Amino acid sequence: MVLPEFQGMGLGRILTDEIAKFYLSLGKRYRETTSHPARIASHKKNPNWICCHQGRNINPSNSGLGGMSKNRLTTSWEFIGKT
Numbered sequence: 001m002v003l004p005e006f007q008g009m010g011l012g013r014i015l016t017d018e019i020a021k022f023y024l025s026l027g028k029r030y031r032e033t034t035s036h037p038a039r040i041a042s043h044k045k046n047p048n049w050i051c052c053h054q055g056r057n058i059n060p061s062n063s064g065l066g067g068m069s070k071n072r073l074t075t076s077w078e079f080i081g082k083t
Helices: 011-025 037-045 067-071
Strands: 031-034 049-055 074-079
Touching (some): 011 074, 031 037
Antiparallel strands (some): 049 074
16 A cells, blocks of 8 residues: 555555566566556556456455445456566
8 A cells, every 4th residue: 555645656556566576586476456447557558467357256245345446347467577
């Protein structure tokens, strides 16, 4: 999470990409799931990420949880580190 006063600067993207690169250097995969529209847009523009899943998964037992994100599109992404 990036504090509100530092949001919109690309810090979350840079940090996540560096963590993903580290996992790849260990021979591991790195995946992220998000429903945040700005995060989805960022991944769509970045060739280092591929979309693995797009849709909504609603768990009926948790129907009261999730706040505003429960009605958003949920996507899963894998870092492939092309560039």
